[in-house]
Amino acid sequence: MTLNLLPRLILLFLLALLVILLGLLLGSVSLPPEAFFALLTGQGTPLHTTLILELRLPRVLAAFATGGLLAIAGALMQVLLRNPLADPYVLGLSGGAAVAALLAMLAGLGMFWVSSAAFAGALFSTLLVFGLAYGSGQGSATRLLLTGVVIASGWGALISFLLATSQAHQLPGMLYWLMGDLSHAPSSVIPWLVLLVVLLALIPLGRTLNVLARGTLQAAALGVAVQQVELIIFGLAALLTAIAVTLAGSIGFVGLIVPHLMRMVFGYDQRILLPASALAGGSLLVLADTLARIVIAPQQLPVGVITALLGVPVFLLLLYRSNRQ
């Protein structure tokens, strides 16, 4: 089985490389491919060097990391909650991050503080949901899901309130954040480090995850310390999502659909599914962001607009084909 899937994984990896290359080549300023080769040999013009190395490269890398983080977080949430509709934001994490980020914007703070506030808000919301769901000692995935959904609605109401009461000139910034926008992703290695470390850390957990996905009773019967593992998964997913939100605001769809897509292609083994989701999520977001940059260039779209437009037809196609088989 695993041997059978390896070529597909390699293909996915090559696809990811191709998409990253595309993201470097395309932009609102069109560059000839020669310019790119000149750059590789160190003979690029200053403008081309700035465009590719200072603007596009950090953005493409941030997009890939964000997509990867969200896709893994989504896959983990779907295992944890055993619910196909689960995504990284289902437990109110993006809502907490959004409220904190919007408040920082209203206070007129710079992007560094907006990102920091988003991270803090995400963690606060996670702790809140976790405390409420498991505080009484009698925690369960259903209780966690319900608590999360209700808290998420609460955040949603606060977001509407902030949008309704803020000044018109602040709205575009807020809406772009809420739709997910990579133009201000800080260039940092942390997201990539976290992505790799989590993927490695999940390898020994792979079997446990596979068992857990079948249900808590079976998992407990097979000797899995269910509560403990659930806690680890929840913590990891929250951390991954919080970092993604810090990079690019709340980008929907990737965390929900990419794990499902990968399940149709790779089956249910979490040891393959998680790395595949990371690759596919990263590629999808890089592709979406590249399109967001060029579709109506020089004007720009928030990436969240494109992710769903790209993902929906691909998902429906695969669903249709897997039904026929």
Next chain:
Amino acid sequence: MRPTHFIFFLLLVFSVLTLINKALATVKLTDATGQELKLAETAKRIISLSPHITENLFEIGAGDLIAGTVEFSDYPEAAKQIPLIGGYEQLDIEAILALEPDLIIAWHSGNPLAQVERLAGLGIPVYFTEPRNFSAISHELRQFGQLTGKNLKAEKAARTFEQTLHQLKSTYANQQPVKVFYQVWEQPLMTINGEHFISQALNICGGENIFAELSQLVPVISRETVLAHNPEVIMGGGMGEATPAWLNNWKKFKSLQAVKNNRLYFIPPSLVQRPTVRFLQGTQIMCEKLQAARNQRVTSHK
């Protein structure tokens, strides 16, 4: 009746008639939407539905006639004492009615039309403003003069405005053009197109907005395009009156002419965000900055 008596009588009738005539329709004018407005007498209790309207009313000495205004009406200082009736995009209709206004001055593209029409339906006269260019500002000052009976002061303010404008135009408009990138927002990166007031101000200064051709008034654009256009000057405002950090963010792009020659300029946003007399102060600052860039160009070529 003796002839002298008759003449006296005629004079009396004449003066009574003029008084009646004055009382019937003293104000009659057409607003920015082409709608004709008739007021029996000049307005005494005005509701101003935009900070720029409040500012222009104060400019012609009619500030004390404003019974209510919207949030952010912060100039001049006295404007802050006027009772508020909501924000310009969300009006409190009950509060407006409670102030018993005899005229509402509305901003056509800024206020919610449904709410303003509701007020008009209740029998309150509505005058719409929509200043889109500099001549509309002086026109608006004169119209406000007629509405409030402050014609003389309004005419004076309008004249001063037109003279200053003419002076700026004749000094700068035909100078060598300077390529300008004007940034209004950082996250997302936003600029203005050619129709925008600020872009018109740049034209008066002999500046050339690199994004004048875009169709949206305040479009979101990519940093790449700015680098490719390689503007000679980068200008912008921001939220507060302090130099915003993002103006400095450009400094890492050393290939930009504007960065190389250190031509990053801060324009106080309060001077260029409203179509009022203060906009000329903002324009004056822009013109001086562009002229500095021009002079630097001349000396560096020598």
